[in-house]
Amino acid sequence: MTSPERVAVIGSGVAGLTAAYVASRTAHVTLLEADDRLGGHADTHLVREGDRELAIDTGFIVHNNRTYPTLLRLFAELGVATQESDMSMSVRSDDAGLEYAGALGLTGLFPTTANLRNPAYLRMLQEIPRFHRMARALLALAEDRTTADETFGEFLERGRFTPYFRRHFGEALVAAVWSCDPAIALDYPARYLFEFLQHHGMLRIFGSPQWRTVTGGSREYVARVVAQLGEVRTSTKVTSVFETPDGVEVTDGNGGTTTYDAVVVATHPGQALAMLADPTPLQRELLAAIPYTPNTALLHTDTSVLPNARRAWASWNHLERLDAPGVTITYDLTRLMRLPTDTHYLVSLGAEDLVDPALVIDRMEYEHPVYNPTSVAAQRRLPEIGTDRVAFAGAWHGWGFHEDGARSGAAAAERLGLAWTSPSGTGSIPALPTEARSYTTSIRHVRRSPMRREFTYRSRMWVVDADRLPDHGVLGRFEARDHLGRPDRTIRENVEAFVATEGVELAGGRILMAANARAFGYNFNPISVFWCLDDQDRQVATVVEVHNTYGDRHAYLVHPDERGRATVPKQMYVSPFHGTDGVYDLVVPLPTDRLLVSVRLTTDHGEVFSASMTGRQAPGGVARSAPAAALGALRIRRQGLALWARGLKIRPRPTHPRQEAVQ
Missing domain, CATH: 3.50.50.60 (FAD/NAD(P)-binding domain)
Structure with missing residues (x-):
């Protein structure tokens, strides 16, 4: 065509x-x-x-x-x-005497002591994990006529959830997410609804994405x-x-x-x-x-539509009303957009009879699919x-x-035959990570001369934003002492200081880092990669940091082409079987849901050694990633012993000069 x-x-x-x-x-x-x-x-x-x-x-x-x-x-x-943004949701029911908020911790669940004395509410909290399990179980079943046609209301009936749960959690959740009448929410196809909630990490107590x-x-x-x-x-x-x-x-x-x-x-x-x-x-x-279905929305500053208990104020606030049809939901835009003001700017649906007209800023008419x-x-x-x-x-x-x-x-x-090409015509620009990601990886070492040997093992690797480093305690945290620069600075400050020595200024842009975390008091990264971006998320430079098992480190600043390829002279003694001569051919494209780091060393004597790590984003990263550094170091040492036992010549280790802003 x-x-x-x-x-x-x-x-x-x-x-x-x-x-x-x-x-x-x-x-x-x-x-x-x-x-x-x-x-x-x-x-x-x-x-x-x-x-x-x-x-x-x-x-x-x-x-x-x-x-x-x-x-x-x-x-x-x-x-x-x-x-x-800040993503949380509250429910207020005046006739039931209930107010609570999710995603705000115990303060939100118990904004007043009344909830502690409410057996029906406490039971509702116990039902939430069972609801999540049943929803995930439904999605795990092969789709047939029965599972495809079951409505949300029928699902709640089958699960024998209490009327209290049904009204104050189930209906409120769907009504708030889709801005629809709670009664209509019960007619939503359950499987379709749960596919959305699963997709957005909302069928678990924890694990929602950063909004x-x-x-x-x-x-x-x-x-x-x-x-x-x-x-x-x-x-x-x-x-x-x-x-x-x-x-x-x-x-x-x-x-x-x-x-x-x-x-x-x-x-x-x-x-x-x-x-x-x-x-x-x-x-x-x-x-x-x-x-x-049409919805009239009001932009206003009338906080009377929020929960009475201020500790239950959330980003999304659902108000249950027996005296009015439809949904009444209020979004706190000051929270959601982190507006620099003490005034709570709100947008409410279904609250025309509640909001003080003197506090209305604007009126909008929206429509949402049913x-x-x-x-x-x-x-x-x-x-x-x-x-x-x-x-x-x-x-x-x-x-x-x-x-x-x-x-x-x-x-x-x-x-219509109109392909999406990037402005430069070279293809799509990847959606870059904005929160910590864990990848399952396959690491492969290949030695071609003077003897041929290769080994492959599976591992884990993190990609994190240097401004939002996760801290999982003993299971994994990222510390400056494990990377280039001074241990009394942040990782970001050290990377900025290093690239500045090469004449590169980041001007507030992001730094994405691929590395193992320190877990159980131990850390080892044969290679860490830092992708340096400007404030428009355009790549400025890439830093490849290399560590050896002797505790030395060296950082290489490169400017890869559009496929992530770069070449740089080798300058550090990494393996006892190689000197400091040769050239590295690197492949370090920006990470997306895939991760690739490839290094090919060609020595001055023509010997070739390559190492690569390929990965795919995967869930369940914290516990599974914790032993990655220790196991990786053990495997590398074991392979070194095997090569030594086969008679591969060991090269003397030189004294490395101090590299500015690295050691």
């Missing part, structure tokens, strides 16, 4: 923006938006506070590095800065996408999309018709169906099967409704979140 040259994207939510951005790499794009504002749920409000202005998001607010890969790739290419928010508000990424596009038209409602043998005719509300090579319809499904001039029976069936067995069944068939010229996109292709919209937008562009 020939790649289209002129493309129209209808709708400027995240799905339309992503589709337009991808298409703009190779085509001229016209973005059409019925509203006078771009962004959809990426909705940033500028609020004046004294002599400053706060950028506050009221729609899309948070994301994470684990489950938003498409959005992270978009942010990486656009240079969008993000920061850590983040866009610095300066989501308007930042919207503006950067729009700057890449050829033509943007707001206040332009599309009334007809008609596919012809030669193109797609798009008619707007003024009666003007323009023909494009291809069109991405990135609106809600009902809107998409309404603008199709000649929908197929399947398009009519599936688009009509996915309903949306999931039931019919809509989920229709969703699975959505790939069937697109054509070679017309593709559909929207968060309704997934769980209804920003990542689902971004992913569907990229997929729609790809369906």
